[in-house]
Amino acid sequence: MRCDFLEANDCPNSSYVWKSLLAAQPILKKGRCWRVGNGASIQVLKDYWPPNQPTKKVLFQPEDEIWEWRVSDLIDWQNHQWDKEIIEALFHLFDVKAILKVPLSRRVVQDALVWTLTKNGRYTVKSGYHVAKQMRKEENHSGECSVQRANNPI
Structure with missing residues (x-):
């Protein structure tokens, strides 16, 4: 089965490179x-x-979940803005506010995956390293344990 890298899983006979x-x-x-x-x-x-x-x-999950629902379904293409009426009718107020703050492109361009932790939206090893350190810190503070953890470098 083909999928996006971020959704891929490991399998028992995968290579060391793939596991890495x-x-x-x-x-x-x-x-x-x-x-x-x-x-x-x-x-x-x-x-x-x-x-x-x-x-x-x-x-907050809306009461009416639409199969294969895409963000494009929430955009008023006549005015190139969010369809506020639909969004307010379907979503919790907290989500409505968040959705309406998302900027829309004036040009009809492809959606893009971006890295939120740099100003330009591009991944850098340095920013990835900082995320890894933060995740390790959160993992170490997630619960107390009487067993000493091995010193596992990032």
């Missing part, structure tokens, strides 16, 4: 977010796209 690449997945997932262009590539409830949300996702 997959080790970077959590870091990449932590800093990624979709930049809305035409909205056709972005799934409303599954993808990470409202960058001003804590999780970069819609937080």
Whole structure:
């Protein structure tokens, strides 16, 4: 089965190189977010796209979930702006505010995955390293344990 790298899984007979690449997945997932262009590539409830949300996702599931729902379905193409009426009718107020803050492109361009932790939206090893350090710190403080952890460098 073909899928996006960020959705790929390991399998028992995968190579050391593939396992090494997959080790970077959590870091990449932590800093990624979709930049809305035409909205056709972005799934409303599954993808990470409202960058001003804590999780970069819609937080409250709407009562009416539409199959294959795309961000493009929430855009008023006549006026090139969010369809505020539809958004307010379907989403929790917290999500409405977050969605309406997402800037829309005046040009109809493709959606793009961006790295939210640099100003230009591009991944750098330095920014990835900082994410890895932060994740390690969170992991070490997630719970107390009587067993001493091995010193595992990033």
